[in-house]
Amino acid sequence: MQIQVNGEMLQVQDDITLTGLISQLELGDKRIAIELNLEIIPRSEHAEAVLKEADRVEIVHAIGGG
């Protein structure tokens, strides 16, 4: 199925969880935060969060800023 990650379309397997997505994107050891369809999904709930077609995921991290 197709989902949107950070504004880009991405092909993922059906019923993938956020944990699965993080591992597919090789972000497993990064300090990131995730929003799914405008809702924050806490780290503790990534394993249970199952994605569906056309979901919109935002993955962010901290960078230099003032």
Place this chain on the structure above:
Amino acid sequence: MSHQNDPLIIAGQSYNSRLLIGTGKYKNLEETRIAIEASGAEIVTVAVRRTNIGQNPDEPNLLDIITPDKYTILPNTAGCFNAEDAVRTCKLARELMNGHDLVKLEVLGDQKTLYPNVVDTIKAADKLVQDGFKVMVYTSDDPIVAQELESLGCVAIMPLGSMIGSGLGILNPHNINVIMEDAKVPVLVDAGVGTASEAAVAMEMGCDAVLMNSAIAGARNPVLMASAMRKAIEAGREAFLAGRMPRKRYASASSPMDGTIIG
């Protein structure tokens, strides 16, 4: 009184340093790290941005260098031009920081001036305070807006000295003075400071602290400027506490006139 027993208190937390610095515009993470160390800052701002998908998976992360056990990380909402985006960014930041809820709210008006959009700043501040955030708010030097933001529950009011990244110093010290007279929460000059003397001026006026980024990162030698800023902030604070001599229109001799060999 030295600065050691004169802490800055923000949202109940006590800090020795009255210099807060940003982490943007540095050459690399190593320069960022050394400059922050030289500045003595304990509160360090960061921006929240989309993670690059599939690019540079081994790229070092800022928070691996500037670690939350050593510094108070202050996520900002830079780049947000409306209240909704700023609130979303703060929620992502809180998740990113494991529930730590101190944020720097800035809602900007346009790219050219990066001047605060105070209407949406007020809307966002209200939502964020209701949601339990401790909001340090970047705003214009308008005393009425500052009062409104304080009454909504912001934990620090941060008027600009001049436009972000301009290095023009404090253009309207009188407004900053009026804001400080009325505020019961810390007032920080955020944006505009260009060099050490301007940081000292802010502190001599009685500002509680100064937040800066470009003045350090944009200096020819950022690490040396970070050290200069540390001293300027301390000197300015001590001068404020010491209380300056009154200004006079004419000379007043420092050496006694009695006993001179003349006449």
